[in-house]
Amino acid sequence: MAVTKLIEYADASPEVRAVYDDIMAARKTDWVNNFWKALANDPVTLRRTWESIKQIMAPGALDPLTKEMVYVAVSVTNQCSYCIASHNAAARKRGMTDAMFHELMAVVGMANETNRLAAGYQVEIDDRFK
C-alpha cells in the first residue's frame, strides 16, 4: 500500500531534481529510494530532511557504519518496517556483516527488555549516575 504518490525523476521539478542529484552523488548510486520520492511531494521537507541526514550521517566522531547500525537499532525499536529495510541495506553496504547484524539485534532486544524491567521495578537512579 502506498497512499503517497511517488515522484519520479522524470516528473520532478528542478528543485526536487537538485536534491535527487545530490542524494545520488553522495551515495554514488544512480537511483533514489521511495522515501525520498514520497517526501518530494513537499520539496521544503525533502530539502531540509536530506540536508540534515547528509550532515548527521557524515563521518565524524562516529564512523558511518556505526551510525547506520544505530539507525537500524532505533527503527527496530519503533517497529518501522520501511526504515528497518532501508537502513539494514545501507548498513550492509557500509560493511555490516551477518555476525555484526546478529549481535546488533541481540543488543537491541536486550535493551528493550531491561528498559521495561527498570521501569516495572521502578528503579531509582543511582547517585553515581547523576
Add this chain to the structure above:
Amino acid sequence: MAVTKLIEYADASPEVRAVYDDIMAARKTDWVNNFWKALANDPVTLRRTWESIKQIMAPGALDPLTKEMVYVAVSVTNQCSYCIASHNAAARKRGMTDAMFHELMAVVGMANETNRLAAGYQVEIDDRFK
C-alpha cells in the same frame, strides 16, 4: 521513588551474592548498581538477565563501546530514564567522548523523525530492499 526494595550485598542470599560477585568481577568495580539490587528480589530473573547481558555485551563482531552506544540509543528512544543514565555512564567508561555522544544523539533524533515520516507518508518498501 523506589517501590522495589533494593537488596544490599550484606542482606543478600548466597545465590544473589554470587551474581553480584560476578558482576563486580566482570566490570572490575566494587559496587553494584540499583538495577541489579532491585532484580535481586527475583533471583531467577537476576541470574538469567545477568547471564544474558554478560553474553550479549561481550566483545564479538561488535566492540563493547558500540554495543553500549546502541543500548543508549534504544533507551533514549524508549524514554527510559534509568537506562539512559546507567548506559550513558557505561558508554563513557568504555570511551565515549562528548563528540561521540553528540553525534549519537543526532542520529537517534533523526532516526526517530524519519521513522515517522516513512510511516506517515505510507512509503512502500523498494523492491531492492526486499
Add this chain to the structure above:
Amino acid sequence: MAVTKLIEYADASPEVRAVYDDIMAARKTDWVNNFWKALANDPVTLRRTWESIKQIMAPGALDPLTKEMVYVAVSVTNQCSYCIASHNAAARKRGMTDAMFHELMAVVGMANETNRLAAGYQVEIDDRFK
C-alpha cells in the same frame, strides 16, 4: 491478513446494526469501515468505543479537522498503519489539503526527534514550566 472475522451489516445482530446505523448517520455515508466490522465481534466494546469517539470527535473547543489531524499525528507516532490510513482519509474529507498534511508530518517528525534529544540529554524541566 485479517485474523478477525469482519461482521457485515447483513449478518449483524440488531444491536450491532444499531451502531452501524448511527455511524453511517453521523458520517453521512452508506458504509462502515473495517475497524467497526472487526469490533462488532464484541458488541459491548463496539458500542462503548463508538459512543466515546462520537463524543470526543464532535465539534467543541477544537474543530473536527484539528481533531482528525491530531488523531493522524498520534497514529503516525505509534506506527499504526490502519489508523494512519483511515484517519488520513477522515482528515482529507474534513478539509485537510496537501499543504496541511505536509506541515502536519513535518511537525510530527520534529516532535519525535526533539522528544529524544530532550530525553537523551536528560534535560531538567525549567521552573517556569512547572
Add this chain to the structure above:
Amino acid sequence: MAVTKLIEYADASPEVRAVYDDIMAARKTDWVNNFWKALANDPVTLRRTWESIKQIMAPGALDPLTKEMVYVAVSVTNQCSYCIASHNAAARKRGMTDAMFHELMAVVGMANETNRLAAGYQVEIDDRFK
C-alpha cells in the same frame, strides 16, 4: 536530575549566543529554556535543530497554535515529560484554553486506545483507504 551541563548565555560562545539571540527574538522573550542550553553543548546540533524548528513551526497552511497542540499530542504519546511541560506552555502562550487542552487530551487518549484495538484485532485496511 540533569547530567548534561546547561550552557548559560554568559558562558556561551559567539556561535551559541547567535542562536540564543535568534530564539529570543523569534519568541519575543528574554530567556532561553533548558532544552537549548543542553543542546548548546553541541553547537552544530543546536543550530540545525533551531533552524528546523523555526522553519517547521512558522505560520503556514497550519497556524502556530495547531502546530503546538500537535507537538503536545506527540510528546504525550511518547511520555516525554520535558516536552509535555515545555510545549504545553508554548501552546498556552499561543492561545490554548483549558477547554482546548481537555479536548486535545481526550483525542490523544482515544487515538492511543484505538491504535491498539486496530492492531490487536488485526484489521485489514479497507480498499477505499488505499
Add this chain to the structure above:
Amino acid sequence: MAVTKLIEYADASPEVRAVYDDIMAARKTDWVNNFWKALANDPVTLRRTWESIKQIMAPGALDPLTKEMVYVAVSVTNQCSYCIASHNAAARKRGMTDAMFHELMAVVGMANETNRLAAGYQVEIDDRFK
C-alpha cells in the same frame, strides 16, 4: 511536578462529587487517587473515563486481578510511571503476590525483547497464524 491542579472533594462540583462517590463505592475506599482529581478539571472526560474503566475492569471472562496485571504490563511497556505505580498498587490489592509480580515482569521484559527480534529479522507471518 504537577501542572494540573488537583480538584479535592471539598472543592468539587456536584457532578464531579458524584463520580468520586461512585469510585469510592466501587473500590470500597474513602479516598480518590490523583489521576481522577486531575481529570476532574474536565468533568466530561472524568465521567466517560470512569464509566469505561468501571465497565472494562469488572469481573467477566477475565478476573479483575488478571486485568490489573495486564494493565501493569501495558503501563510498563509504555514507561508511564504514574500508571505503573497506581496499577501495581491495585494489582497488589487484588492479590498479586511478589512471585506473581516477578513472573509478570519477566514476561513483559521478554515480550519487549522478542517484539524487536521479530521486527529486526523481518520475520514473515506463518500461514498457520493467518
Add this chain to the structure above:
Amino acid sequence: MAVTKLIEYADASPEVRAVYDDIMAARKTDWVNNFWKALANDPVTLRRTWESIKQIMAPGALDPLTKEMVYVAVSVTNQCSYCIASHNAAARKRGMTDAMFHELMAVVGMANETNRLAAGYQVEIDDRFK
C-alpha cells in the same frame, strides 16, 4: 517480505536442530514457526532466546494462559504484527476464548488511553503509591 532467510530443519546444523527438537517437544507439535527459523541464523541467540522463553513461560505463580495473554498485550501495545499473530495463536491454544480475547483487548486499549491521560495531565504520584 522476509529479508532474513528461514533455516528449515533439513538444512539446519545439529545445534540448531537440537533447539528445534526441544521447541517441538515442549510444545507437543511437529513444526517450528518462522520466528525461530529466522533466529536460527544466529545459533547463539536462538539458544539463549529459547532457553529464556522456556523458563519464563513455564507454569509458576502465573499460569501459562495468563502469561500468553500478557504477551499479546505487550505485542499489541508495541504494534508488532508478527508477535500479535503468533502469541494470539498460542493463547488460543492454551484456552483463550473469544470472550477473553475481547476483554483483553478492551483492557489493553484502555490502559494505552489512560497512560497518555496521566502523562498529559502530568499527574503527580500519590504518596500512598510510593
